[in-house]
Amino acid sequence: MSDSKAAPTVVFEVLRFHPEKDKAPYLQQYSVPVTRGMTVLEGLTWIKEHIDSTLVWRSSCRMGICGSCGMFINGVPRLACNNQISHLHSDRISVKPLPNFEIIRDLVPDLESLFDRHRSVKPYLIRKDSHEQHHPVGEYFQSHQELINYIQFAYCIKCGLCLAACPTAATSDKFIGPQSLTQAWRYTIDSRDEGAGERAEQLYSSHGVYRCHFAGTCSQVCPKGVDPALAIQLAKKEAFVRAFGIRKQRRAARVAPPVENWVRNRDIPAPPTPTIEKSRA
Amino acid sequence: MKNRLNNRLGLGGWLGGGRYGVDRYAYAFHRLTGLGILAYFIMHIFVTGMRVGGQEEWERTMAFFNAPVFKAGEFLVFLAFIFHAVNGIRLVIVELACGIGRPHVPAYPYTNSTMRQRPFVVAVMILAALLMITGGVDFYFMLN
The missing domain is CATH 1.10.1060.10 (Alpha-helical ferredoxin)
Incomplete structure (x- = not known):
């Protein structure tokens, strides 16, 4: 990270590849101002909004749930949304598409x-x-x-x-x-x-x-x-x-029979009265 | 239109430890030493096969392989064998799911089987180093 406290920047080194224009992939550098808590995904978004609108990647939830933004970040496969730039402890962030998958374009792997x-x-x-x-x-x-x-x-x-x-x-x-x-x-x-x-x-x-x-x-x-x-x-x-026959084949779980003569636990409060009529379908 | 670029890492991804942990390097060394031992074994069969050519042929071959460079090579094979053997025992243990933990509900910060078997890796390195030092002393100072 830069020494300047006012505008710390990191250099994003991003692998670019357009299947209709490029014969081979190449690296492109972008200087990105870093704010506190900024993730790699937010860094890429900043690049797209301010420097290069042609940069392509795949993302959705931004909270490590959908699994869309997997990338090869500083030599390790990570979710871009799940990793803060400051936690990478480097002023150069290498971002490449996930290896072992074919590249569709830029940072988008074919899963x-x-x-x-x-x-x-x-x-x-x-x-x-x-x-x-x-x-x-x-x-x-x-x-x-x-x-x-x-x-x-x-x-x-x-x-x-x-x-x-x-x-x-x-x-x-x-x-x-x-x-x-x-x-x-x-x-x-x-x-x-x-x-x-x-x-x-x-x-x-x-x-x-x-x-x-x-x-x-x-x-x-x-x-x-x-x-x-x-x-x-x-x-x-x-x-x-x-x-070695140490363990026998287990039997699959049976279907539980319907519960009869059940009694509500007094410690568990009753559900609220339905606000709409129960569907008869 | 299917116009995709191949991004498979190939041999570099197979042997390169990259920025992963010590276990990945142990994996790479295990494979490399295995190939080294296999190469030595094939050469060993060829060399001992020279005995068929009679005593003179055998003694000429032995004299050739007594050169310091081959002795150093033999010591490298010994080092490879030690690492491969000790690390192989670790792999047998962990691949039978011993010492790598049980399934649980993941809670952050996550732990994993690789972390749990790390003491085995440390033990392998210590034991391999001790055997290598002992073997080195034996190889260079006591055999002559």
Whole structure:
């Protein structure tokens, strides 16, 4: 950061590429005045508003929820909205599109390969009784511990940072990748799911969990604390214990029967009277 | 129109530690040392195969490989073997999900499995350094 307290500035070094104009990407520098708490995304917005309206990136929520603004900032995949410029401790901010994804334009990566991999692991509950699943008559039983087993992995926002940081994904486009392997494990370990066998084909394929050698960077860069490396190692452990018959196949959660003769807990106040008539549809 | 620019990092992303943590460097060194040991193994088979050519051929080969540069190379192979072996034990442990924690509800500031197994990495470095020093003393001062 500049020494001047009145107008501290940083230099944004942004990778530019226009597929219809440029043969190769190039770096462009912008001097940006930094205000307190200013994020990298706000810096890019300042550039677009004051210097170069042609700069392109993808963002939406500005609060680390949508996962749109993943970028390669100062050599590490990060969400631009989630990182303040002052926290980077540098007067030069390098901003490039996420590696291991094709570039659409400037800072916009093509995440289609991520979504294809995500779809390939069947990231949804699979039940043998599909009729019951599509015509539910009640809830599935699930204990708190069964919820804890997968809830961390359900926090994934599909930003692609883990795939951009993964050294295996850097050389192989067939590797399913930390995000999708984590989602495969998230549904496999869900007590309501019966699709472990279907997902095992992907999970334990030659491009599955055994291509991971614990570089650990996927977990380090994850902005939501999902910890893909943990999910992948748990999947490996599961295969190991099953191979040796240490753990038996669990039974999927049953549908809870309707509650009869229930009594309201007097400590919990009654809901307010409805202000509109209940729909009869 | 599909006009995309390839941005896959390739070998640089595979071997480069970049600005990631020590675990990423351990990953890169593990792969490099593995390849080094494999290269040595192939060379070793070739060299010991010289014995088939008779005693004279064997002694000529041994005399050639007694040069200091090959001795230093052999020591490098020893260092690579030590790191690969000790780090390999760590990987076996953590890849069986030991010492990396259990799933939990994430709360900021987040912790992760990479951070939790960091003591193993430190232990690997200390143990590898001790074995390398001991091996070095043995290699250069006691074998002769």
